Amino acid sequence: MIAICTNPYRDAELNLTFRVKEILSSLGYESCVCPVFANPEEMTEGELPVELFHIHDVLPALTHVVVLGGDGTILAVVRQILGTQIPILGVNLGTKGFMTALETDELDRIPEAFREDAKISTRMMLRISLLREGESIISDCALNDVVIHGYGECISPTAWADGNKMFSFSGDGLIIATPTGSTGYSMSAGGPIVEPDARAILLTPICAHTLTAKPYVLPPDRKVRVLTEKLTGRRAYLAVDGYPVVDLESGDLLEIETAGETVRMIELSSRSFYEQLEKLV
Numbered sequence: 001m002i003a004i005c006t007n008p009y010r011d012a013e014l015n016l017t018f019r020v021k022e023i024l025s026s027l028g029y030e031s032c033v034c035p036v037f038a039n040p041e042e043m044t045e046g047e048l049p050v051e052l053f054h055i056h057d058v059l060p061a062l063t064h065v066v067v068l069g070g071d072g073t074i075l076a077v078v079r080q081i082l083g084t085q086i087p088i089l090g091v092n093l094g095t096k097g098f099m100t101a102l103e104t105d106e107l108d109r110i111p112e113a114f115r116e117d118a119k120i121s122t123r124m125m126l127r128i129s130l131l132r133e134g135e136s137i138i139s140d141c142a143l144n145d146v147v148i149h150g151y152g153e154c155i156s157p158t159a160w161a162d163g164n165k166m167f168s169f170s171g172d173g174l175i176i177a178t179p180t181g182s183t184g185y186s187m188s189a190g191g192p193i194v195e196p197d198a199r200a201i202l203l204t205p206i207c208a209h210t211l212t213a214k215p216y217v218l219p220p221d222r223k224v225r226v227l228t229e230k231l232t233g234r235r236a237y238l239a240v241d242g243y244p245v246v247d248l249e250s251g252d253l254l255e256i257e258t259a260g261e262t263v264r265m266i267e268l269s270s271r272s273f274y275e276q277l278e279k280l281v
Contacts, residue, residue, distance in 0.1 A: 001061040002031040003053075005077045007069030008038050010093035016068055016104060020091070021050065023110050024066075032058055036069060036076050055080050062086050064114070064266075070094015071144075071184075075241045078143050078263055087120055089113045089266040098183050098276065101268040112268055119267045123180045124199050124220060127259035130238060130245075132252050140240045141259050144181035148226060148254065149173035149206065151235040159203060160225045161218055169213035172206040173236070174226060176256050180263075183277070191215045195273055196265075201258065224256040 002024055006017040017033055024031045032053050034040075040052030055062075055077070065081060066089045067074050074090050081088075090100030091107070102109060112118060128146050130138035148157055150172055158168035177186040179194040182202055187193055191204030192215055199220040205213040218224070228236060231250035238245045238254065 001058060002029050002064045002066060003034045003055055003058060003062050004031055005034050005036050005055060005065055005067045005069075005073070007073040007093060008035050010069050010073070016091075016093070016107075018050070019107060020066055020068065020110065023107060027111055027114065029114070031066075034058065036067075036073050059084065064089065066091065066110075066113075067100075068093050070097050071099045072242060074099050075144060079141075079241070079243075082141060083261050085262070085264055087113075087264045087266050089268075099180065099265065101266055106268075109268055113266045121197050121265045121267050123196060123263040123265060124178055125259040125261050125263060126176065126178055126201070126256055127261075128240065129255045130252060131255065132249065138238070138245055140245065141261055142181075142240045143178060143263050144184055144241045145175050145177035145186060146254070146256060147173060147175050147185065147239045148228060148248065149237060149239065151237065153234045153236075154209065155228060155234060155236045156230045158227045158229060161216075161222045166203070166216060167205070167213045169205055169208045169210045171208035171210075171213065175202070175204040175206060176224060176226070177202040177204065186215075192217055193277070199258070201256065220258040222257070226254040226256070228252045228254075 004020055011017050021031050033050050034053050034055040064087050067077050068091045091102045092100035126142045128140050129136045154170045156170050157174045159166040175186045179198040180196045182194040186202055186204045189204045189206045191202055201218040203216040228248045236248040238248055
């Protein structure tokens with residue numbers, strides 16, 4: 001069973017979704033449509049030629065997932081299939097679509113994704129835990145990044161790697177990213193670009209009010225801790241892969257390390273990683 005996870009706000013009439021379903025059917029594959037960012041029940045008021053499903057209801061039967069949307073749609077699907085190792089094929093219905101393998105005019109290449117020799121990129125993730133007064137209140141995984149950010153005010157994060165202090169600064173916040181996330185918010189904040197198959201932990205300060213807080217690229221076995229300080233009268237939040245998780249308090253400690261979970265992305269692009277970077281120009 002192959003799940004077609006479509007963003008109905010990008011494919012409003014589901015025309016591309018039905019076309020992908022027809023292609024999969026012609027290849028002999030059974031598929032189901034699992035909308036992202038919308039409940040199937042809310043989309044069945046009109047007449048639809050297919051039944052819609054929640055992905056968690058069909059998850060045990062899935063062998064592959066085809067995502068129709070942008071990078072944000074892929075990140076949402078990853079959170080729903082976390083730990084399954086189900087390969088993901090991304091079709092770009094967004095703007096940049098840097099994590100996708102195909103554009104909408106390349107749907108005829110979908111059969112290549114299901115060949116035995118199809119290239120699969122294994123992407124590392126970050127495991128995070130937020131400690132408040134010594135107790136873990138949040139545990140999560142990120143494929144792209146983890147962000148600590150002030151609500152329009154400067155905050156003062158301090159970062160350690162394996163117990164060794166890296167930096168302490170006043171600024172807008174701090175991004176902790178994977179190589180997959182290096183071409184997202186981290187890059188916009190001046191962080192380095194890292195090939196997505198690499199394994200590394202990236203720390204990128206956001207608008208630091210000091211010359212000493214620079215981006216770092218750490219090996220994947222480092223354990224990073226970030227302390228939020230001096231939030232009295234100021235507000236900050238923690239976001240994981242773009243999803244705001246919780247408002248932070250002074251003294252909250254964020255622990256980050258490489259996760260045991262990985263994400264498998266099917267790659268079909270005829271362009272190199274460096275040519276794909278042209279999407280970001």
